[in-house]
Amino acid sequence: MAAKKLTIKEIAKLSGISVSTVSRAINNHYDISPGTKRRVQEVIDKYGYVPNNSARNLKLNDARNIAVLVKGITNPFFTGMLKVFEQECTSHNYSLVLEHVEESQDMTEIAALLEKEKRLNGIVFLGGNPILSSERLKRLAAPYVFCSVAVTDRKKFSRYAYVSIDDRKEAEVVTDYLIGCGRKRIAILCADERDISIGSLRLEGYLNSLKKHGIEADPELICRPENVEETYTLENGYQSTMKLVKSGAKFDAIFAISDSIAIGCLRALRDCGIEVPKQVSVVGFDGLPIGKYLVPSLTTLKQPVEEMAEASMKELLAMIAERDRKEEQPSSENKKTAVNIRKYQQIFSGTLQERESCRKES
Amino acid sequence: MAAKKLTIKEIAKLSGISVSTVSRAINNHYDISPGTKRRVQEVIDKYGYVPNNSARNLKLNDARNIAVLVKGITNPFFTGMLKVFEQECTSHNYSLVLEHVEESQDMTEIAALLEKEKRLNGIVFLGGNPILSSERLKRLAAPYVFCSVAVTDRKKFSRYAYVSIDDRKEAEVVTDYLIGCGRKRIAILCADERDISIGSLRLEGYLNSLKKHGIEADPELICRPENVEETYTLENGYQSTMKLVKSGAKFDAIFAISDSIAIGCLRALRDCGIEVPKQVSVVGFDGLPIGKYLVPSLTTLKQPVEEMAEASMKELLAMIAERDRKEEQPSSENKKTAVNIRKYQQIFSGTLQERESCRKES
């Protein structure tokens, strides 16, 4: 009755075989006879033995852990990615360590701690701003990849692997589109002034487009959240729009820098008796699945989330493999510098999905 | 330059103090002088030492891991909970191991493997159906709690800790409400016939309500998904509604058993030129934040997601603490049976949120 802990030693005893042979059987070593292997397997199955990962990790110095550090876990934009990360980890026999990072926290700091604590094999930085302590980053032993982090300055990122879209360009596409639809007074629901992440990039794209078309940017139409905890939320979209309407500013289109903001915006316009797209066109950003089902359905710039998540994982796994290879045959070169050497950088393209919230007639 | 691995031994050497004392310093033992403790801390800070968790786990036989097994990770209903789980884990110094379980997979099977592999301290079963291999469940050494799992049969669950709502009752509340609004021909967008989870419970609640009010259930109005991979999705709501409308059946209200389904439904009605709530009232279930912002805003039954997640974690942590206590002072009783002995079971109440998608006039 005493629930004796099942260890490899126990299994060895029960099967009348030495621990080393049992270990060989478990790990599919080449130098083991099919017969003994089968015998060991039978005992293992019978008692339901599962090796202790902690011991294994300690010995192998490999925990097979991949961490995903995400800023804003409730952001639906990340939800679709999370599933991909989880699947990729599982299929490659890694565990996914999910860590939510507060808005105010430094991702690199948490990563540094986590890396040592959990012996991470790799790290995905998901979302957030590009305030990177390159000092700390340099010290990370594990390969890492930035996914959907605002690449404000490519030079600054030149040493890192990242997967993202070109926020500036895509925001310009969106604005171009609105202008092409005949809109002249385009408001933007953007981020806080202190934002130095995708918020500022998308604003830049908007401004670039206006400039290109000879339209002067009107400060009245640049709406920033006030006293709002989180930018990319329904509530912020609602409040910002309300404020815009109440300001009395004239506008015939609104560019919301995320779909969540756009959805809140649509509701606010409705509450103000403003018809979409008859009086005002609205465009979102992200391409959340729900956009298609809204009334009116939401014109938006779709990001290829699954593909981006897949690309991130693929690259991370490749970097991990590369590093393992390097470590096996240590050459004269310094290992440290070789870790993130691939510098894989992929900018995905978004696609504008034209739907009801935007009217084309000028 | 050689990146020597930082171990407790290294720190000991660098600070001229023995390993055990360093260990004591790290773990805040009582029997250490403030002076040496400070000295050790300085060295640790200087070199950025972080203890190796694998070794620690192996020694303590405690990995401080809590696993969340979730069926349908992309379901927005779970997203809000995930954040709470993550926060609770972090604040109690546990790591969250997130594991997505495929629709067809057996959660208990995965739990059994994961438990041994990761030396889990506790398990949260999130969502999914109540097909439980009680044999396997009994074998789980770690405490576990079911969160938002359909409690079809309280007797069957009497031995487990769970947190949920009374799906049957709440669905009845929803249907009662529609009837109270003067609706007589109420369609339900429900789950597949094989469903034995919340889908069937909510259908039961619907049927109970009709019966109570002397309304005969019309098979034409019970809409089940066809060839749909996932039930609780926007697309399923859309398709089911389209089929209902095309069937020619007459109805003046629709009860969608989840908000996602309801949102798809609203869009389908719109595409069919059916006005909500003028011609048809629509009610959802779950209380997703987005419901408030839809046009029309969605009447729905709100589940207290955060509270439910908090309650689940609180209970799980309590069970873990209890078990630790028991193990320290092993009495005559069998440990095994004591593990999940608390049997904490909490049924939360939902709240009906009345909004635009439902009209009250009869």
Place this chain on the structure above:
DNA sequence: TTGTACGCGTTATCAC
């Protein structure tokens, strides 16, 4: 208050 020595469960290296 501090140091020494052992063991946690596993894998790899070496004999046989």
Place this chain on the structure above:
DNA sequence: GTGATAACGCGTACAA
């Protein structure tokens, strides 16, 4: 092809 044993990094009983 198989078995004995050292080592991974840490915490702790025990000795000092």
